[in-house]
Amino acid sequence: MRSFETDQLRTFVVVADSGSLSAAAPRLFLSQSSVSEQLRKLEERAGVSLLKRGKKGAVLTPAGVRLLDYARRILTLNELAMAELHGQSLDGELRLAVTDYFRPGEIAGMLRRLRDRYPYLKLHVTVMKSAAIDAAADMDAFDIGLGMRLVGSGAQSRSAARGGVVLRREELAWVAAPEVAEAATETLPLVLLPDTCSMHQFVVQLLIRRKRTFDIAHSASGVAGLHLALAAGLGVSCLNASAIGPGVQPLDAAAVAKWKLPALPSAEFYLLGARRGESEFIGQARQALAEQFG
Structure with missing residues (x-):
């Protein structure tokens, strides 16, 4: 029985995590054509299609989803064995x-x-x-x-x-539930963490400087609670890209203008x-x- 090659599995995992061949290539220090060739050889070895490539990137097939977990475990065991042999394991x-x-x-x-x-x-x-x-x-x-x-x-x-x-x-964005995004009001209903949060302090100071009228409509104890409040339509907030979940969306340029919201920096x-x-x-x-x- 033929076995998988770790280099091909590593390429597959990075492409799956990156979402596209072009995004994966610099992380692998390979050209996009080399990444494509590695995936072609892996699919040939597996005997099934693992990725669907399109304009929106690379999407896992059902077989690709099954292989991904195995690939992670194989690569982890390989790295663990090497680290153990060289005394580099964290204990x-x-x-x-x-x-x-x-x-x-x-x-x-x-x-x-x-x-x-x-x-x-x-x-x-x-x-x-x-x-x-x-x-x-x-x-x-x-x-x-x-x-x-x-x-x-x-x-x-x-x-x-x-x-x-x-x-x-990551970029910061003004976010709200879809129905809230379309219903701008004179007073901005803010959904934020408590005032001990640096994001809260920044947003409030920014709006005060821009003389934008606002009200703290809801104060959540953590980002999970903040997201639930936003999805329920309680107001508008500011979130980094990876913290935006289902039921909440970034306000587009038209909505930002309608709500009279200032530009935001990025988060590091x-x-x-x-x-x-x-x-x-x-x-x-x-x-x-x-x-x-x-």
Whole structure:
């Protein structure tokens, strides 16, 4: 029986995660034609079609969905075996603080894949507001913090000066349920997290500077609650791209103009830089997190 080649499986997984061959190519350090050839050989070896290619990118076929989970496990075991042989496996307890704006619909799967790759790593995850992560950067509340900062907003965090590992940058957008997007009112009904949230503080200050009348229509304790309130039609908010879920949509240019809303900066997600005297284990864990979450 013929077996799969790991290079082809890796290409397949990256294409599935990226959504298209063109987006996957730079992540694989390959040309788009080389990515296409790798996938062709994989489908030939598998004997079934794994991806449907179209103008909107690459979509998994039912067979592709089944193979994807196996491919992840095969690649994880391969990396785990190599790490074990070279003494590079992470073994210990790690306290991770994560802003709840960071890819809320994907974070559970990302943590599962991290656990699969490093089975001896005991991970304790706490969801915190970015401002709280920043404030506790030099304390012993966690080992590694994953925060969010707004780019080009003029706001500076304590951790920004210390650097860190930037994971991704996302656009911010004004968002609401479809029926709310079309029903602009003189007073903007805002749905936000409490005023301890840096996003809350930024949005309120921005609207005050622009002299846009608003009212806090609903205050949610976390991003999940914020999304439920938005989907229920309670008002308008500001979210990063990966935090926008079902029932909520970015306001288009016409709706933004109708609601008289100002332009927004982008958001940057980053792992806080190393503390003085940080252990080698935490440094290795930060590198592993950057690879998994980037």
